[in-house]
Amino acid sequence: SIISRTRVLSEASFVSAVAIYLLLDSAAVFLAAQTLLSFGCLVALRLVLKGGAVEHGSVEEQSRWSEAGRRFVLPMLASGLFNWALNVGDRYVLAHFCSEAEVGRYAAVYGLIAMPIGAAGGILSRFLFPLVFGAAARNDQAAQGYMLRGMLLLSAVIGASATVAAVVFGPWILQLALAADYREGSAPLLVWLAAGQACLIVSFSFDMKAYVKKLTIAFSVAAGVAAAINIGLNIAGVGGISLNL
Numbered sequence: 001s002i003i004s005r006t007r008v009l010s011e012a013s014f015v016s017a018v019a020i021y022l023l024l025d026s027a028a029v030f031l032a033a034q035t036l037l038s039f040g041c042l043v044a045l046r047l048v049l050k051g052g053a054v055e056h057g058s059v060e061e062q063s064r065w066s067e068a069g070r071r072f073v074l075p076m077l078a079s080g081l082f083n084w085a086l087n088v089g090d091r092y093v094l095a096h097f098c099s100e101a102e103v104g105r106y107a108a109v110y111g112l113i114a115m116p117i118g119a120a121g122g123i124l125s126r127f128l129f130p131l132v133f134g135a136a137a138r139n140d141q142a143a144q145g146y147m148l149r150g151m152l153l154l155s156a157v158i159g160a161s162a163t164v165a166a167v168v169f170g171p172w173i174l175q176l177a178l179a180a181d182y183r184e185g186s187a188p189l190l191v192w193l194a195a196g197q198a199c200l201i202v203s204f205s206f207d208m209k210a211y212v213k214k215l216t217i218a219f220s221v222a223a224g225v226a227a228a229i230n231i232g233l234n235i236a237g238v239g240g241i242s243l244n245l
Contacts (some may be wrong), residue, residue: 068214075220082223088232101181108182109189112173114197117162121155121201125208135213145213159198166194179234 128151135143166173170190174183210219
């Protein structure tokens with residue numbers, strides 16, 4: 001079933017984490033485990049789909065579907081690499097230019113403020129995903145526009161509220177949640193990370209629109225530009241405040 005296939009994919013990260021714990025705490029092991037598990041999931045899904053009743057179209061239809069599928073999927077491969085640079089790769093940039101203490105401070109503050117904001121935006125996106133695509137399947141442009149505008153507005157409210165909370169309550173949050181070694185110089189970083197994550201969750205509505213319109217090339221280009229800006233700002237912020245946009 002679709003649920004069981006999704007469950008297999010969602011468990012991949014957990015199994016990778018277990019492999020890291022049992023074998024070696026290494027980025028190389030993590031990447032290798034993720035690659036092997038992703039490949040295993042792909043093989044399993046192909047076997048499941050092959051064993052099911054699949055309705056094949058004509059040769060002409062299959063060719064048209066394959067071409068449309070390639071145009072949709074191939075740009076997403078590049079966007080996956082860019083998103084890695086956005087979400088993980090900047091840590092390696094900081095680790096090259098900064099001390100372990102600075103990278104640890106950045107990671108701690110990021111987890112403290114950015115992850116909750118991202119989770120809120122992600123929940124909203126996952127809730128609306130089937131509804132927006134259902135409207136797209138019905139060719140209901142009005143419903144699509146209504147839901148995407150609502151998602152944009154609500155994401156902006158969430159992001160703005162979180163950023164204001166970081167400004168007003170930032171010192172108290174840091175005092176409560178972080179040890180003394182992590183609090184030094186973290187207050188401005190907390191605000192910048194909140195603002196950057198707010199921009200990110202606002203962009204989810206545009207991402208979804210690109211998927212609905214089958215304009216994944218635009219999504220890939222946007223992710224590439226964002227990754228370049230993110231890495232550039234991190235390098236520029238060495239010795240001061242590292243910005244994660």
